[in-house]
Amino acid sequence: MKNLLKVMSLLTIAGFLFTACEGPMGPQGPAGTNGTNGTNGTNGTNGKDANETCKLCHNKTVVEAVANEFHYSLHAQGEAYEEGTRNACAPCHSSQGFLNVVAKSTPATFAGPDASNKYTNNYVAEASALALPAPIGCFTCHSALHTNYAGTEFSPLATTSPVKMTMWGAAKEINFVKTDANLCSKCHQPRPITGSNGNVIDYSKLVSDPTATYNLSSISYRTGVHYGTQGAMAAGVGAIEFGTGTYTQSAHVANASCNTCHMATPSGLAGGHSFSATANYNGCNATGCHSTMSATNATLTAAKADVATLITQLAADINAAGGGHDILEKDADGTYHGYFDIYDATANPDGYWKNPNLGNVALPALTNAQFGAILNYQLVVRGGGKGVHNYPYIKKLLEESIAAI
Ligand code: HEC
């Protein structure tokens, strides 16, 4: 009933409107002339002075505070940036070299073979990025700084893209769920072993043909995966995976970024932009992670002890191949860092194998498995972290390496 009344009254109004509007159309009037221009509007308010935005960053709590933290970082203190004069080293050692390979999306592939059957590593910085290399600094990771002098240019970071691994000639990649860890891993990744033709070796042979004599490359004092292996270990990718069964990953791989642990709220001489994780557990003790992590926490001490035992065992097994003399060089600290104890006039003049002053004894033939185990040894030992980076993966890697040789 109510609705019917509503409809009826609407019809009444409509009818009234129609009868009221419909009249005959009158004749059109003459066209009008243009009106005169209006007066100018008032001036807008002045734009923000660029100097004002400087203060958003250049103050005690932003640039000054972070610069103080950064002072403690080996990125700021170290001298490894001087290696940046060489095109093969610059991508990870100098600010210019790094920004060059980022800007050019330089591939981690190998090119070849050329007319003389040689390959070259594409992962090098251009000549223009090699003079007077600068250390890694604010502008390396925060590459957008001073573009528009806006206060927001700490992001984006220089790169957070998946990292094609140079060790594998781009055949494997490191790609963290927390993508800012890819920034670190672009530099903190292992380097390739190359054969006499310059190409990256076929690592799969180390696993598939374990008892054959290793002949994929020559072996010298420094043969190996270089130092910055942390990205690979923390991501659990790119090692020589012997054995069967899955290599399981720590919860850290998907849930933590390098920054969670290495840029945690500062404490003592670590945290923030010091990038040090030494004895700082602020990043560990967070909602959804740990609550009682400390230097004496049993989970941590047990994992560290387990990894230390496995490392010692693997070193002993590798050295046994020397038939009475170590294969690996014993460091002054009494442990093995993964160098071969091969004579090198400058770096290892006391080296035993191939030493002209010690009878030029040949390095005993190694099997593919032994060589692979040595690469794994380097990956773990040079990655530091004592197992913290990815305990299940590192444990399995060491156990399978021990079993393989
Ligand atoms: C988004 C933050 C940010 C803004 C905005 C900003 N700066 Fe900077 N600026 C930095 C950082 C970070 C550094 C490096 C500090 C260090 O190395 O300790 C820096 C360094 C500098 C330096 C030292 C020389 C150099 O380039 O390393 C000068 C000079 C400078 N800024 C001037 C300015 C001026 C002028 C403005 C405003 C027009 C400005 N900045 C705006 C972040 C900023």
Ligand code: HEC
């Ligand atoms: C441009 C390459 C590059 C990037 C990006 C980079 N690093 Fe480094 N990092 C290095 C180099 C090279 C060294 C060694 C510096 C030296 O010894 O002079 C180093 C040193 C370190 C050290 C000290 C290692 C030690 O032996 O004490 C830590 C920790 C570290 N980096 C963590 C990180 C973290 C975390 C990130 C990401 C937020 C990162 N790095 C990003 C190249 C890089």
Ligand code: HEC
């Ligand atoms: C793929 C990246 C990468 C490339 C390429 C690279 N490095 Fe490094 N290098 C690193 C990282 C990362 C570190 C620091 C690792 C750490 O402290 O844990 C490092 C450390 C070093 C160190 C210091 C070792 C120490 O403990 O004192 C030397 C020396 C060095 N590199 C030399 C070179 C030379 C020479 C080249 C070129 C022939 C080169 N690197 C190429 C990533 C790289």
Ligand code: HEC
């Ligand atoms: C090795 C790479 C690296 C270097 C070098 C570096 N930073 Fe950072 N910075 C980062 C990363 C990664 C973050 C993000 C940290 C996070 O959110 O966990 C960050 C965050 C920041 C932030 C916070 C930004 C925001 O949006 O909240 C500031 C400020 C900053 N950095 C300033 C600096 C200054 C100043 C320097 C030089 C003294 C510097 N950074 C050097 C990697 C770097």
Ligand code: HEC
């Ligand atoms: C779960 C926490 C955690 C994560 C995630 C993590 N680290 Fe570490 N890292 C550590 C701890 C703890 C150490 C050993 C520090 C010590 O005892 O001195 C360490 C050691 C290192 C070292 C050796 C130098 C040093 O400070 O002792 C480097 C370099 C490093 N980490 C880089 C990285 C990079 C790059 C990533 C990301 C790809 C990463 N870490 C991820 C906790 C972490």
